[in-house]
Amino acid sequence: xxxxxxxxxxxxxxxxxxxxxxxxxxxxxxxxxxxxxxxxxxxxxxxxxxxxxxxxxxxxxxxxxxxxxxxxxxxxxxxxxxxxxxxxxxxxxxxxxxxxxxxxxxxxxxxxxxxxxxxxxxxxxxxxxxxxxxxxxxxxxxxxxxxxxxxxxxxxxxxxxxxxxxxxxxxxxxxxxxxxxxxxxxxxxxxxxxxxxxxxxxxxxxxxxxxxxxxxxxxxxxxxxxxxxxxxxxxxxxxxxxxxxxxxxxxxxxxxxx
Numbered sequence: 280x281x282x283x284x285x286x287x288x289x290x291x292x293x294x295x296x297x298x299x300x301x302x303x304x305x306x307x308x309x310x311x312x313x314x315x316x317x318x319x320x321x322x323x324x325x326x327x328x329x330x331x332x333x334x335x336x337x338x339x340x341x342x343x344x345x346x347x348x349x350x351x352x353x354x355x356x357x358x359x360x361x362x363x364x365x366x367x368x369x370x371x372x373x374x375x376x377x378x379x380x381x382x383x384x385x386x387x388x389x390x391x392x393x394x395x396x397x398x399x400x401x402x403x404x405x406x407x408x409x410x411x412x413x414x415x416x417x418x419x420x421x422x423x424x425x426x427x428x429x430x431x432x433x434x435x436x437x438x439x440x441x442x443x444x445x446x447x448x449x450x451x452x453x454x455x456x457x458x459x460x461x462x463x464x465x466x467x468x469x470x471x472x473x474x475x476x477x478x479x480x481x482x483x484x485x486x487x488x489x490x491x492x493x494x495x496x497x498x499x500x501x502x503x504x505x506x507x508x509x510x511x512x513x514x515x516x517x518x519x520x521x522x523x524x525x526x527x528x529x530x531x532x533x534x535x536x537x
Contacts, residue, residue, distance in 0.1 A: 295370050295400070295408070299481035303474055307364065310470040315356060319463045322456055323353040329455020336447055343441035343452050349429060352460070356467055359422040363474070366411035366418075373407045400485075409485055416478040419471050426468070433468050435461040 296304065326348070332340045377394055384393050400408055427433060437457040442449045454460070 295374060297481055297484060299477050299484060303477040303481070306470060306474055306477065307360070310473075311356075311360060311467065314463070314466065314470075315353070315360065319356070319467070320353055322459055322463060323351055326351055326353075326455065330452060331455075332441065332446075332450050332452040334446060334450045336445060336450075339441075339443075339446040339450060340452065342443050342445065343439070343450070346441065346443050347439050347452075352426070352464060352467075355422065355426060355429075359418070359471070362422070363415055363418045366414040369411045369414075370404070370408050373404050377404070405485070405489070409482065412478050412482050412485075416475055416482075419475045419478070423468065423471055433464055435464055 327341075327344050330340060330344045330348075332343055334340075381393055435454065435457055437454060439452050439454065440449055441452050
């Protein structure tokens with residue numbers, strides 16, 4: 280897999296992300312992709328060859344390995360990294376759609392821009408960004424559940440007992456590099472949990488910021504309406520009471536004549 284191309288694609292998402300999104304991207308590349316490529320991939324490279332059983336029965340070791348490891352940790356993590364980063368491309372596609380609309384609008388001779396900034400998170404792009412966070416969080420949780428379900432826990436034993444046919448009886452099978460694999464498993468699970476926390480924090484940040492923005496606009500609208508009411512009162516007093524109207528100057532309140 281070409282991780283450099285993968286990194287180049289995701290780096291484009293960085294400029295549309297919040298501070299939490301940039302931290303998430305750094306965690307994905309430094310603590311997950313780099314660890315995967317540099318170290319973890321080599322530990323699981325000869326996983327099946329290092330799986331030894333105390334029997335010479337043909338096919339027994341292969342069947343036992345397939346029974347206890349239906350999918351290798353390293354392949355499951357590769358799928359997880361691919362799936363968990365795909366929702367980020369939704370944001371890039373939405374920005375590209377906005378850019379294309381802006382380009383066509385300019386080609387038709389319209390001087391008014393459709394968007395002040397095509398990469399600004401407002402309108403539909405805000406919803407796309409929020410949806411991508413929910414999808415990423417769901418994918419992370421799903422893969423952690425799958426890993427825990429397949430191997431019954433995140434713990435990796437040194438010895439497993441196998442009674443699957445064609446093994447003649449219960450045989451003992453030994454996993455290669457069990458401690459090293461257990462450390463990497465815990466590390467990758469911890470990095471995945473950290474990404475979930477960052478996604479949740481970013482969701483809370485976006486929603487709270489949106490609520491604060493809506494509340495601010497509502498207060499501004501109420502203030503504008505109150506100011507308009509004051510002007511209306513001032514103008515009505517000017518019509519019916521010229522003496523009182525002398526006390527209305529600009530945005531000042533109308534006051535009663537003593």
